[in-house]
Amino acid sequence: MNCFFNGTPIDASPFNRVENICDSLLSSLIVDNAVSAKQKYFTNGDVMEIDKTDDRNIRLLCLDGGGIRGLILIQMLSVLEEVVRLKVGDCFDWIAGTSTGGILALYIALGNSASECRKLYFRLKDKVFVGSRPYDSEPLEKFLREALGEETKMSDIQKPKVMVTATVADQFPADMHTFRNYTFPEDIVDESKGKFNKRIFHKPCDQLVWMAARSSGAAPTYFRPCGSFLDGGLISNNPTLDALTEIIKYNASLDAIGKSNEKYTLRAVVSLGTGSIPVTQVPIIDIFRPDSLFGVAKMAFMASSLGQLLIDQMDK
Template sequence: MSDKNPFYKILSIDGGGIRGLIAGLILVEIEKRTGKAISELFDLIAGTSTGGILALGLTVPDEKTGKAKYSAEEISKLYQERGNLIFQRNIKGLLGVFEEKYSSQGIETLLEEYFGESELKSALTDLLITSYDFEQMRQPFFFKSRQAKVNPRRNFKMKLIARATSAAPTYFEPFKLTTTRDEYYYSLLDGGIFANNPAMCAFAEAMKSYSPANLLMVSLGTGARTIEIAYEKAIHWGLLEWVRPLIYLMMNGNNETVDYQLKEIFAAREGSTYYRLQIDLPHDPEIQELDNVSPKNIRNLEKLAEELILNENNTLNEICNKLVSSSG
């Protein structure tokens, strides 16, 4: 950030499984309106789970040109055309009761294809990707490109980071990540268990590392669940009935709490601006699922993204104008 670029610009992308397509298509629109790659527009990009995959995909460099290997449109096709490979049914499992619901083979094959041997230290802009170490550290684990550039022990292949941040309990098995020399390992879960909306993590990282006077933050949701849980039904639920609803409640609760906190913080920061782009999902359980990759649902998610873009047209213009004017 310089006098010419007065804003420190942060992009934050929520988790949300296949609904990451909604955020992906917003990013497609931002690239169209600005004529610039996402990695050229933001100083820091934070992502959780599917948002982490988007963040990594938008900052992986092309080996020949040194610029972004993928456009937002190309990354969005991962959801539009390859979703069935991400959520590849685990034939050993019985509806996820005795085994994780999906085999990790499909998503790992896809991540290998998209990221190859690219490493975190090569990211085109600062990255912050969330995960959670449940065995050794028993606390949040953050992948930071700034650390990776100076500490080989914190530099990992992007495909492995993408797998770690999206290791959602009951959906995929946990991920064991070893250090470069196999001298230590981390047992990792999806960052969504503590920061499905990583915007506050990104804010803390920016303040700690740069203490910028003026911030511009764009936080992208992946659709807010709106289905109510009836009290009379819930009081009769046991462990199995509560597992999936509890995951959704925790995600929604974190998303809305972080949004509230940042609105209050930015309201007190003169010269800084915070934008949250989110849409309520229809009262249709199929659309609200994290793993519904049917062609019908993909079309539904595309329509929701179009609706959000239309509703937030003026806000998007404002965001894009600020990004371009401060990106040099």
């Protein structure tokens, strides 16, 4: 229904039109609310001054994974900096990132501008993505140590709060791990009760920034795992929901220890992706029990195709 015989949707479908109308109305509403909320921050002509009268009102920036397509993130951040005439890190109180977005989140949190991020990625392309994949992990690690600091710890980043996702891959089921430069929400409650929360991973004061970036960007078939970690995009390629959940947990922890007056109020969320890749037709993946040598070969090919599909889906 509402498609051609081969399943290709008809652009003129009434369902597509309704979806486009809803998207347009929602986008207009969001923009109108954002503009009305920001009008009072425009002074001295077209210069925007970021309101810092209440540190408990926060703005959240979320950066998706996507490999070298992180340049798309950088371009959007560059436009944002042109509008507000401030560095990205000065516009947000909390930054979340995954994979390439995680590297950017950490680089921004260290005080770098979008222009400096662009230079970083061109160097990354020239020094790390050399030859065909899988790429050698050693140049990547050397590059991250030079860019983020060999001895810089997560706790050295005072502002903004930053969280970077990775996948714990040495267990089943795999789980998401978040590298932070602040106290884990559950640890807030445990510390107030004099408990020791035995965690298998480093606390912010012990976690190296470049290692967090390396762990978040350990994409299968591109680079080797970083210890027990694989690319965060396997579980959370868009970290927005995880970041929102993190803030809710953080506030709940403050409630639990009687510090409700220190809770955060989320004022704005900016979630940036790495673009949409063209849709291409691929063979149907059909994995079955083989009954011949040809079937064995076909199943092996299909299993490989399934793995590639999952990896490519992560990059989207």
